[in-house]
Amino acid sequence: MTDCVAIIDYGSGNLRSAAKAFERAVAESGRAMAVKVTADAADLAAASHIVLPGVGAFADCKAGLHAVPGMVDALTQAVRRQAKPLLGICVGMQLMASRGLEHGVHDGFDWIAGDVAPLTPDDPALKIPHMGWNDLVESRGHPVLDGVRTGDHAYFVHSYALKPAVETELLMTCDYGGPVTAVVGRDNMIGTQFHPEKSQETGFKLITNFLGWRP
């Protein structure tokens, strides 16, 4: 069976550029792999890799994901029981946390222990959202971050950030009036606060590594 990366479409933002970035990474790495943007929970069973994107507010994304019939169950099954590699992006990554504190308190998947709380930079002149290119700081190595190093830039746009409760699950940070979580990971799951599909070379390295990841 050909490997397939399923990008979950639950109505959160445009997935065209994400799909294109994955397709280019597939083509350039010479892999035989299909890229499928899908709103069909059944497709997760056939996928080898899963991408959970997300833009907007935590609760809206959660509601959108729950509104797709069977998707939350299929995702939980694929990620937690079958241990398929998962990449969460932006709010998709935040949904992996225990709780989101944006517009009320909302439960997340609780796969990465910790809360998603408002950014509170120690310099009040810093703008919210944190928008633009920031340089990454490595906390610990990970196969999906192979070749992505301290000083490499990634594109961020967010007003809330995940604070992992377990130190070893924090893989990369950036500095925005204090350390801000950039990448988290545990077992077969990894999540980026930044947008790898918009982060040019840094993003391509990460996506290419993810496609080859067999945790």
Next chain:
Amino acid sequence: MLKTRIIPCLDVKDGRVVKGVNFVDLVDAGDPVEQAKIYDREGADELCFLDITASSDNRETIYNVVGRTAEQCFMPLTVGGGVRVNEDIRKLLLAGADKVSINTAAVKRPEFVQEAANKFGTQCIVVAIDAKQVAPGKFEIFTHGGREPTGIDAVAWAERMVAYGAGEILLTSMDRDGTRKGFNLPLTRAIADAVTVPVIASGGVGTLDHLVEGVREGHAAAVLAASIFHFGDYSIGEAKAHMAAAGIAMRL
């Protein structure tokens, strides 16, 4: 730390670049996608398309351009011009835009910004403000390319737009646009200091020092320029190096 962004802007009419770079090695210099690829390669931090297509019959062409660009450029793309209803935004986002800028439609009906931000998220709603200085320390919003006064105070307007969910403000100094004399710095600073979201300064850039001033004295988070890049006066790389040499944190 977060880097200051440089954003080149392309004017697109009926799917063609109206005022673009005269790159000799381009197969089709009028193709926005060809120009976008060059900016991508040169290290632009984002890209902006301003659709100046007059006829609504030709609106479809911009979706095609955005779609083809998103297939080849993996950098954030903002599209503005003629965005009037949520359906326009939806089409642009589906085509591959990351952010959409709203200008005249916001002035006509400010609640549109609120509705758009609620539906698509504040991260993709940019409000474009065209302002002029009307008295010392007093700035007013203009529409229709700077011809129509509105009587609206620019600072109060920017604050209102942010309260309605604008994730970013694209501020054009209309009294400087096309003059190459530099941004209106008091205007830029007044807006940038008043709002919590990033402000992109635009209008009037003629030299690389103007970009530095926009950040240093105007307190802008990003600078947008068209002419200095289009006419080949400077490359994105030169602009970034100049700003970095002036002590501004750039992604080099």
